[in-house]
């Protein structure tokens with residue numbers, strides 16, 4: 001859900017680099033095959049933002065938590081250098097089978113390692129030293145605090161962790177939210193901004209994206 005009115009949102013899209021043919025095809029196939037889950041996919045401008053951020057930072061080691069049909073992972077992988085790697089975490093064989101096809105077609109499949117398992121297990125099995133440059137969290141909201149903690153300890157100084165859907169369509173303003181996912185996002189937002197290890201900015205991009213940069 002966007003926090004901006006639809007017409008302003010369309011204006012932003014019209015003034016951001018457009019998605020290329022492959023991304024458009026992926027979005028169309030996702031809409032056809034999984035119409036009920038389509039809202040999980042990030043938007044074109046958010047994807048462009050991810051690619052740009054990976055390029056600006058020169059990130060080489062990336063992690064994504066929540067792949068779905070691969071839109072955001074494709075955008076992250078495209079921003080990486082040829083020897084960069086993206087560890088992509090999801091639990092769905094069905095959704096990520098679509099992702100794999102598009103990674104192949106985009107020529108970035110060799111940069112992406114997909115792990116099908118609860119993401120918390122995948123993250124906890126990673127080396128504990130600081131080795132990650134950038135991470136994008138966009139999976140089950142109740143686990144955001146755990147994902148954040150496992151990732152931030154492994155971020156290199158200057159590394160970034162991005163969290164999606166941090167505004168929950170504005171429901172974060174509700175002092176007593178009805179759904180557990182929103183309550184978990186509110187807890188996450190509070191703990192991230194109070195974390196002395198990072199500098200933080202929350203952006204009103206689509207449903208809200210937080211960027212936390214690990215201090216040197």
Ligand SMILES: C[S@@+](CC[C@H](N)C(=O)[O-])C[C@H]1O[C@@H](n2cnc3c(N)ncnc32)[C@H](O)[C@@H]1O
Pocket residue numbers: 040041042065066067068069070071072073089090091092095117118119120138139140143
């Ligand atoms: C919002 S979608 C991700 C959308 C994706 N970033 C994109 O751009 O299309 C959330 C994904 O998280 C995955 N997921 C849910 N619970 C998970 C868990 N415990 N571990 C790993 N992945 C999980 C779902 O299977 C789903 O594909």
